[in-house]
Amino acid sequence: MSERLPGIRPQQTLWRRLDAASRTAFPAACTALLLLALAAPFRMPGQAQLQPAVALACVFFWSLFRPSSMSPPVVFALGLLLDLVSLQSPGVSVLVLLLVHGLAVRWRVLAGQGFLVVWLAFVLVAAGAALVAYVLSCGLMLRLLPVQSMLFQFGLAAGLYPALAWAFTLAHRGLANPEGA
Amino acid sequence: MIRLSIPVRQALSKLTLPVLIAAAFGLMLLGKADAILAERARMALADALAPLFATLAEPLATVQRATDEVHGLLELRADNARLREENENLRRWHAVALALDAENATLKANLRWIPDPAPSYTTARVVADAGGVYARAVLLSTGPNHGMTKGQIALDERGLVGRITELGTRSARVLLLTDMNSRIPVIMENSRARAMLLGTNGARPRLSFWPEGVQPVEGERIVTSAEAGAFPAGLPVGVVRYSASNVPEIETAARLDRLEVVRVFNYGLRGLVAPEVLARPEAVRPAEGRRR
Numbered sequence: 001m002s003e004r005l006p007g008i009r010p011q012q013t014l015w016r017r018l019d020a021a022s023r024t025a026f027p028a029a030c031t032a033l034l035l036l037a038l039a040a041p042f043r044m045p046g047q048a049q050l051q052p053a054v055a056l057a058c059v060f061f062w063s064l065f066r067p068s069s070m071s072p073p074v075v076f077a078l079g080l081l082l083d084l085v086s087l088q089s090p091g092v093s094v095l096v097l098l099l100v101h102g103l104a105v106r107w108r109v110l111a112g113q114g115f116l117v118v119w120l121a122f123v124l125v126a127a128g129a130a131l132v133a134y135v136l137s138c139g140l141m142l143r144l145l146p147v148q149s150m151l152f153q154f155g156l157a158a159g160l161y162p163a164l165a166w167a168f169t170l171a172h173r174g175l176a177n178p179e180g181a
Numbered sequence: 182m183i184r185l186s187i188p189v190r191q192a193l194s195k196l197t198l199p200v201l202i203a204a205a206f207g208l209m210l211l212g213k214a215d216a217i218l219a220e221r222a223r224m225a226l227a228d229a230l231a232p233l234f235a236t237l238a239e240p241l242a243t244v245q246r247a248t249d250e251v252h253g254l255l256e257l258r259a260d261n262a263r264l265r266e267e268n269e270n271l272r273r274w275h276a277v278a279l280a281l282d283a284e285n286a287t288l289k290a291n292l293r294w295i296p297d298p299a300p301s302y303t304t305a306r307v308v309a310d311a312g313g314v315y316a317r318a319v320l321l322s323t324g325p326n327h328g329m330t331k332g333q334i335a336l337d338e339r340g341l342v343g344r345i346t347e348l349g350t351r352s353a354r355v356l357l358l359t360d361m362n363s364r365i366p367v368i369m370e371n372s373r374a375r376a377m378l379l380g381t382n383g384a385r386p387r388l389s390f391w392p393e394g395v396q397p398v399e400g401e402r403i404v405t406s407a408e409a410g411a412f413p414a415g416l417p418v419g420v421v422r423y424s425a426s427n428v429p430e431i432e433t434a435a436r437l438d439r440l441e442v443v444r445v446f447n448y449g450l451r452g453l454v455a456p457e458v459l460a461r462p463e464a465v466r467p468a469e470g471r472r473r
Contacts, residue, residue, distance in 0.1 A: 039230065040237050041309045043245065043439065048310070072197045076204065084226045087316040090219045091209030098202050105198075137315050140213060145315055145361070146382060 026176035027062040027069040027168075031055065031078055039085040046156065048086065049149060052093065053157035055082050056129055057164045059097050060122055063104035064111055065172055075101045088133075089140040096129045096136075115165070123158045130154040224349035227320055231352040234308040235322045242441070300413075302446045303327060305353070310440075317360040317382055318346070319440055321353045329353050332411070332450070335443045340417040340434025341365075341405060342443050353445070357437055358418070359386050366409060367418055369395070370402040378403070378418065378431060384438070385430035388421065397421045397429040413448045 010016065031054075038051045055078060062070035079094030086093070103125055104110075110118050134150040185193070212219045253260075305321040319342075323329065335342040335355045343363065347354040358365055363380035369391070376391040388397055401421045407414035419431040 036230065039309055040234050041241060041307070043241075043310070072201045076201045079205070080208075084223050087223070087318060089209065090212035090222075091205050091207075094208055095202065095205035098198065098205055102198050102202075136209070140209060141315070141361075143361075149315065149382070 020178050023176050023178045024069050026171065027058070027066060028074045028078065030171075030176075031058040031062075032081060034058065035078070035081055035085060046152065049153040049156050050160075051082060051086050052096075052133070052153055053126075053160055054164070055079075055093070055097060056100060056126055056157050057122070057161045058168075059100055060104050060125060060161075061165055061168050063101045064108065064118070065168075067105050067108075069176075070101065072098065072101060089137060092133055092136045092140065096133050099132065100125055100129055115162075118165070119161060122161050126154050126157040126161075130157070220347055224347050224352065224354070227352045227354065228349040231308055231320065231322045231349075234320070235306065238306065238308050297413075300446045300448045302444045303329060304442060304444050306442055307440045308352075315361070315382065317357040317363075317380065317437075318343075319355050319357065319443075321355060321443065321445070323351060323353055325351050327351075327353070328447075329445055330447075334412060334416070334446045334448065336416065336446060337435045337440055337443050339436065340419065341412075342435045342437065342440065344411075345445065355443065355445075358433065359384065359437060365418070366406040366412065367403050368406040368414070369397055369421070370404055371398065372401075375406055375408060376403075385422065385424070385432060388429040388431060399423055403431055410450050413450065 034054050035051055038047060038054060044050070059070060059075055059078065063075070075097050076094055079097040080090075082088070082093040082097070083090045107121065110121055130150050130153050133153075134145065134147070138145050303323070305323045305327070307319045308322040309320040321335075329345055329348060331345055331348060333345045335345065341358060343355045343357040343360070345353050346356040356363055358378065358380055359382065360380045361382045363378075363386070365378040365386075367376055367378045367388075368374070369376060372395050374392050374395040376388050376397070378386050379389055380386045388403070391397060399421055403418045403421060405412040405414060405416040405418060417434045419433040419435075421429050422432045424430050
């Protein structure tokens with residue numbers, strides 16, 4: 001897009017292009033790496049619930065603040081990865097993450113608000129997402145699953161968001177900012 | 182890149198999300214209709230990740246050992262007292278066991294007892310707790326040509342862990358006995374009554390379907406039963422513990438939360454497992470579909 005705007009800018013060398021590309025790909029790559037890392041045997045308590053919680057926070061944050069780097073196909077791929085590493089029925093996480101992405105893109109007004117408002121919105125979204133995932137999993141397995149893991153997953157997502165958002169905000173402004181390339 | 186007019190491009194970008202949401206529903210239907218496809222995709226990913234996790238497991242285990250060491254040093258005194266008491270107790274049992282062993286040997290000699298063949302086994306490292314929110318399973322890293330088949334039985338050094346449910350070329354997935362889909366025929370050791378062990382995704386699986394007139398006793402040992410030919414008889418599973426709501430649950434003998442190495446045994450059983458080996462290929466689908 002930016003090459004169409006008039007103005008003076010440095011010449012597009014190969015390194016500059018690579019730099020810009022890696023900054024653009026940072027959100028998706030970072031989310032995928034986090035998901036793979038959480039599948040590794042750290043023996044942390046609640047590691048299984050951590051995967052969907054982290055994916056939710058990542059997709060929500062980047063869809064809200066940089067939708068160009070978190071496009072629907074990318075969200076689809078991340079959902080598929082989450083389904084494969086978390087032994088979920090395939091398609092469930094894909095749908096949940098796509099819905100979250102749709103909501104976040106529609107609520108772009110939030111991007112201008114303070115942190116607390118965004119967090120509150122995320123808590124609502126996480127509650128909805130946990131509920132949808134629970135209902136779909138029950139429906140696909142044709143049996144009632146224990147509710148505790150849904151509640152725990154929701155709590156984890158809501159509580160984890162501030163820490164992730166802090167790190168992502170730093171990355172958004174510095175490391176992963178395509179304007180800085 | 183194809184040059185499109187701006188309205189067309191806007192319309193396309195608005196369409197992407199609904200189309201992908203529809204694709205997600207399609208994926209769910211596909212996963213439900215063809216469970217083998219999802220399983221294959223999952224094992225391909227696991228195969229790719231297993232070597233990575235195996236290299237990671239080594240330094241992680243070192244850290245784990247260091248913390249365990251510190252804990253151990255702190256609890257040394259209490260452990261010592263407990264061990265002394267336990268040793269005393271075990272010495273008595275040792276005498277009993279030796280006497281019973283001798284008696285058993287003479288009785289077997291008199292009966293012309295044909296001993297069971299010793300089962301062959303493969304030892305494999307657990308590289309990832311591959312369980313998700315709604316499943317309990319572990320991933321084993323095996324070399325190529327591991328010779329494992331579906332339905333083989335995994336044990337750790339203390340007792341039953343679970344069964345192999347999915348196989349890749351260099352990895353295998355073990356469904357733990359705590360998983361919701363796990364059903365294991367067991368025998369209560371004192372009453373010799375048969376029962377089923379149902380996984381609940383919690384730490385302790387539930388005991389059910391015991392016959393009328395028998396009640397599981399707190400602390401009773403539970404072992405596998407050879408019913409239906411899925412397991413050999415007598416593998417230690419755990420002991421009965423009543424929950425707060427008075428439901429008999431099993432405290433597993435195997436330490437399922439800290440599995441490091443498991444042995445996968447080939448007992449040559451052809452019970453409920455591996456519907457693929459049946460002559461009728463159409464029998465594969467429904468049996469596979471029901472499991473997920």
